[in-house]
Amino acid sequence: MNDVIVTQSLTRDFKTVRAVDHLTFQVPYGTVFGFLGPNGAGKTTTIRLLLGLLEPTGGTAHVLGFNSQSEGHRIREQTGALLEHPGLYERLSALDNLDFYGRVYHLPAIQRRSRIQELLEHLGLWERRHEPLAGWSRGMKQKVAIARALLHRPKLIFLDEPTAGLDPVAAVELRNDLAQLAEAEKVTVFLTTHNLSEAERLCGLVAIIRAGKLVAFGSPETLRSRRKNERVEIYGQGLEQSLLPWLDTHFGVRQAGLVNGHLELEWPGDRELSSLVRALVERGVGVEEVRRNKASLEEVFLDLVVDGDKEPYTA
Amino acid sequence: MIQDIVTVFIKEFKEILQMRGTKRSGWINILVVIGVMGVYMPLMSGREWVTNLLNPISFAWLPFFLVIGVVADSFAGERERHTLETLLASRLPDASILLGKIAAGVVYSLGIGITSLLIGGVVANLGSLEEGFVYYPLDFLGILWALSLLLALLMASLGTLVSLRASSVRQASQTLSLSMLVFWVGIFLVTRFLPEEARVLLSGFFTPERLPMFVAMVVLGLVVADAVLISVAMLRFKRSRLILD
Numbered sequence: 001m002n003d004v005i006v007t008q009s010l011t012r013d014f015k016t017v018r019a020v021d022h023l024t025f026q027v028p029y030g031t032v033f034g035f036l037g038p039n040g041a042g043k044t045t046t047i048r049l050l051l052g053l054l055e056p057t058g059g060t061a062h063v064l065g066f067n068s069q070s071e072g073h074r075i076r077e078q079t080g081a082l083l084e085h086p087g088l089y090e091r092l093s094a095l096d097n098l099d100f101y102g103r104v105y106h107l108p109a110i111q112r113r114s115r116i117q118e119l120l121e122h123l124g125l126w127e128r129r130h131e132p133l134a135g136w137s138r139g140m141k142q143k144v145a146i147a148r149a150l151l152h153r154p155k156l157i158f159l160d161e162p163t164a165g166l167d168p169v170a171a172v173e174l175r176n177d178l179a180q181l182a183e184a185e186k187v188t189v190f191l192t193t194h195n196l197s198e199a200e201r202l203c204g205l206v207a208i209i210r211a212g213k214l215v216a217f218g219s220p221e222t223l224r225s226r227r228k229n230e231r232v233e234i235y236g237q238g239l240e241q242s243l244l245p246w247l248d249t250h251f252g253v254r255q256a257g258l259v260n261g262h263l264e265l266e267w268p269g270d271r272e273l274s275s276l277v278r279a280l281v282e283r284g285v286g287v288e289e290v291r292r293n294k295a296s297l298e299e300v301f302l303d304l305v306v307d308g309d310k311e312p313y314t315a
Numbered sequence: 316m317i318q319d320i321v322t323v324f325i326k327e328f329k330e331i332l333q334m335r336g337t338k339r340s341g342w343i344n345i346l347v348v349i350g351v352m353g354v355y356m357p358l359m360s361g362r363e364w365v366t367n368l369l370n371p372i373s374f375a376w377l378p379f380f381l382v383i384g385v386v387a388d389s390f391a392g393e394r395e396r397h398t399l400e401t402l403l404a405s406r407l408p409d410a411s412i413l414l415g416k417i418a419a420g421v422v423y424s425l426g427i428g429i430t431s432l433l434i435g436g437v438v439a440n441l442g443s444l445e446e447g448f449v450y451y452p453l454d455f456l457g458i459l460w461a462l463s464l465l466l467a468l469l470m471a472s473l474g475t476l477v478s479l480r481a482s483s484v485r486q487a488s489q490t491l492s493l494s495m496l497v498f499w500v501g502i503f504l505v506t507r508f509l510p511e512e513a514r515v516l517l518s519g520f521f522t523p524e525r526l527p528m529f530v531a532m533v534v535l536g537l538v539v540a541d542a543v544l545i546s547v548a549m550l551r552f553k554r555s556r557l558i559l560d
Contacts, residue, residue, distance in 0.1 A: 051404050054555050072554075077406040087401025089326070091333040096326075103322040104405050132333070145401075158404075 004029045004156050004188045005050060009059035012045055012212075019045040021212035022059065027205065029155075032182055032189040034203030034220075036196070036301060042212040043192040044084060047158050050190070051076060064155060077105075080149030080157040080187075086141045087148075090134040094125060094144045097133065098151060105152035119147040123177055139170030143177060150181060156188045163195055171195070175202065196298035206297070208304050215304045223300045229255075229266040231293040232273065237286035239263050246283070251276060267292075319407055323415020324422070331385050331423050345427055352377060353431030357439040364439035365449050374432045375459055378467035381424035383495070386474030387487035389416040390557070395483050400558055409552045413475065417545070420471040421464070428463050432456075458530055465537035472544035479551055 005027040012020040020042045027033045037043050048054040050063050052072015061068040063075045088097050095116065102112035120126040123143045133141055142162055149157045162178065163171040179202055182189050193199050199206055200220050208216040208223075216223055239258060247253040247265065256265035267273060273292065280287055332341035352374070357364040364370050393399035402412065436450050451459075474491055481487035509517075521529065 048558065053400075053403060053558055073406065073408070076404060081401065081404045083400050083404060085397035085400070087398045089330060089398055090396065091330055091336075092326075096329060100322065100326045101405065103325070104319070104407055106318065132337075148401075 002028050004031075005033075005061070005063050005190065007050075007059065007061045010046070010049060010056055010061050011058035012042075012049055012054060013057040019212050020049065020056075023209070023212070023214050024059075025207055025214060025217055027188065027190065029188055030186060031205050032191060032203045034199035034206035035190060035192045035209070036194075036199055036206055037192075037209040038194075041209045043209065044160055045212075046209075047081075047083070047160055047190070047192065051079065051081065051158065078155055080152065080154040082142070082145045082149045082157070082159045082162055084160050086138075086145040088133050088141055088144055091132055093130050093132055094120065094136075094147075095129040097144060098148055101148050101151055107152060115151060115153075116147075119150060120144075122181065123147060137170070139166050139174060142166065142170075142174055146174070146178060146181065150185055150187065153185065154187065156190065159189060159191045161192055161194060163193065163198060171198075178202065196296070196301050200297045208301060210304060216300070220297050224297060229268055231299070232265050232267045232276075233289075233291040233293065234263040234265075234277075234280070234287060235289040235291075236262075236280075237288070238284055243280075243283070243285075250279065316408065316411060319411030320415045320418060323407065323412055324418045327389070327416055327419030328423065330388075331419060334385070334388070348381070348427050349431050349434065352428075353434035354438050357435035358441065360439060361442050362439055362446070362449060365436055365451055368451070368455055371432055371435065371451060371455075371459065374428055374435075375462040375466060377431065378421070378424035378428040378463050379470050381427055382420045382467050382470045383474060383488070383491050385423055386417070386420040386471050387478055387481075387491055388484050389420065389475050390478040391481040391484045391487040392478075394481075394557075403554045403557060409554070410549060413548055413552050414545075417468070417471045417475050417548075420474065421467045424467050424471075425463055428467075429460065432459070461534060462530075462537070465534065465541060468541045469537060469544065472541060472548055476544060476548045476551065479548065479557070 003026040005025075007023050007025055010020055010023040011018065023042075023046065035043055035046065045054065049056055050061050050068055052063075052068045052075050055069055064078050066072075066074040068075060089100070092100075098116045098119070099112065102116065107115065116129075117126060120129055123146075125140065125143060125147075128136075128140075133144065136144075146159070146162065149159070159178070163174055166174060175198055178189075181187075182202075189202075191199070191203065204219060206216075206218070206220055206223065207214055239262065241258060243263065244256050244258075247256050251271075253265050253267065256263065258264075267276070273290065277287055277290060332338050335341055335344060356370075360370055390399065393402060432451075440448050440450075470491075473494070474487070477490045477494075478484075478487045481490060
């Protein structure tokens with residue numbers, strides 16, 4: 001079996017609201033899997049279903065080969081989780097918190113101590129291990145929570161928006177730590193995030209959900225390449241506002257604008273860009289540079305999530 | 316199972332000790348209670364503290380009251396501080412979480428009660444050592460500890476049950492305090508307005524010869540009540556409900 005998570009038409013209703021709607025996807029072993037979606041899309045509910053904390057209304061989920069509904073305890077034995085909140089006991093020290101979870105997972109005392117030291121040293125927190133967590137920054141608490149999730153060397157960890165609420169510096173630091181630890185521990189990561197560049201950087205595979213439904217699934221590269229338009233930037237002399245209606249009339253380009261003196265537009269991926277450059281030159285524009293940008297995951301995400309009427313990607 | 320209960324118990328106990336900020340303030344709090352109940356009061360009573368057993372009998376209630384302050388925090392506190400979901404997402408079985416939390420509250424309150432009682436027995440002699448050392452009868456101590464344990468367990472189970480559903484520690488504390496108020500007002504009203512014939516009947520029943528039978532009935536009643544409350548708490552412990560609450 002090559003997949004660590006297999007869901008089949010997984011569905012969960014809360015009274016009249018369908019939070020998760022017939023989700024079907026697979027996550028292979030060893031992947032950093034990004035589960036993306038706007039607030040209320042059903043990401044946290046999906047994690048709860050996969051951990052066996054909630055029962056599905058319909059469909060099935062198998063995690064590490066165990067049925068989430070009937071074998072939730074087996075799943076929780078072999079996974080680690082950093083959920084919506086760090087979930088740390090703030091009256092206690094980092095050492096006490098990790099020691100508690102080490103005991104929970106039946107790590108022998110010697111192994112527990114060395115593992116806690118290894119993780120806290122890696123995260124640069126070993127010197128402060130005896131301090132109560134109440135006075136720590138959110139970034140430091142998140143690091144301890146990640147250490148807790150990895151403590152018992154699980155095969156799979158669930159991280160629910162681990163960088164949410166962190167300042168940019170702390171977020172980058174945490175992301176780097178996470179990438180290094182995931183690589184070193186050879187653990188499969190199920191990551192939900194709002195941060196698209198984070199997903200692009202860390203994830204080998206992503207799924208995008210909207211209103212509980214899967215709207216895209218594949219590698220970030222594949223999803224980007226499926227985007228119909230590419231973003232083009234044209235630099236030069238004579239770029240004026242009057243070009244915009246002309247672009248619409250002659251080339252059907254509706255999404256265009258002048259930004260800091262250069263022209264930015266959405267160009268259909270199936271058309272030759274040279275025809276546009278030639279026409280611009282003929283109109284007296286002194287074209288100096290043309291940049292073709294690949295669509296970012298963020299643009300793909302916005303296409304799918306903000307403009308819901310567009311065709312879904314099925315990579 | 317036992318290992319998991321002990322794991323939860325150790326964590327809970329550490330948290331109880333640091334409830335007031337630091338371990339030191341937690342220990343000071345304990346020492347203040349022991350100072351009042353185990354030193355000051357026996358010192359004031361003198362030898363009568365050990366000879367008139369009605370005084371230390373009130374100690375059976377001490378753990379009962381002390382446990383309220385800690386069990387209200389058990390689940391409602393975890394929910395309030397956003398640690399409950401992570402705990403539930405761990406491998407710990409339901410029963411271990413529940414029993415570990417109950418055990419921590421009982422041991423904490425019973426520990427203070429028993430320590431105060433034992434110290435009090437010694438302190439009560441300090442003013443009259445020349446008359447010889449007297450201590451509580453052993454059978455009395457045994458019964459008192461059993462009653463203390465069962466009463467603390469009763470309150471811990473009830474408190475945990477309330478804390479399971481309460482949205483905040485304050486709500487749990489208020490519910491428990493209110494139920495205590497109703498309980499004591501109820502007892503007061505019953506004793507105050509009991510008809511004279513019933514009083515005579517009861518006083519005829521509570522004779523020294525019948526005391527062992529009466530104690531046995533109370534112990535049995537408490538055992539049953541404890542078992543029922545713990546069973547109800549186990550039944551109401553549903554991970555999905557706890558998360559969605």
